[in-house]
Amino acid sequence: MAIQATEVYRKHHNLVNQEAKDFYQTMGDEFEFEHLAYVQTMKESKDVSNYFDPCIIISSAGMLEGGRIQDHLYYNIQNYYCTILFIGYCAKGTLGYKLLSGAPIVRIKDREMMVYATIRKTDLLSGHGDHNDLVKTIKQTGQPKKVFLVHGEDKSLQSLSQALQEDGFNVAVPERGEVFEL
Known part of the structure; x- marks a missing residue:
């Protein structure tokens, strides 16, 4: 069952800082646009991992060490058309750090995999406080x-x-x- 971004914002409005609240009041929700869906279940997440049309998968597992992001990586790390965009810090020794360091081969789910996806980083969307x-x-x-x-x-x-x-x-x-x- 997909839920709308506005529902998430309203439910968690008290958890965001004043800058985020001001942005939302002026600009609206940057995560509310046509065709956006939040996935809630493991099945929905796996369906996205095997999605063959162009799409953007947004995940909160920044260092890629566990969780559903492992499935998304497993099915997309060897896709030349895929870009993995990091939005924050990755500690040394993590899969995220290895990818950002340019490792040509990484281990995902006990399998050595060639990295064909494009790896990029930005700090503009990081959820960490400064x-x-x-x-x-x-x-x-x-x-x-x-x-x-x-x-x-x-x-x-x-x-x-x-x-x-x-x-x-x-x-x-x-x-x-x-x-x-x-």
């Missing part, structure tokens, strides 16, 4: 005992750590395998 959003969010939590920064590039983590420490937060950027007593 530096200022993260600082603001942490400030709104009150005064946690410790803030652990575990996701992101080293330079960004260090910058965020420094900003939070300047605001009086106890911050840790754990190394791989480091253990903390809570």
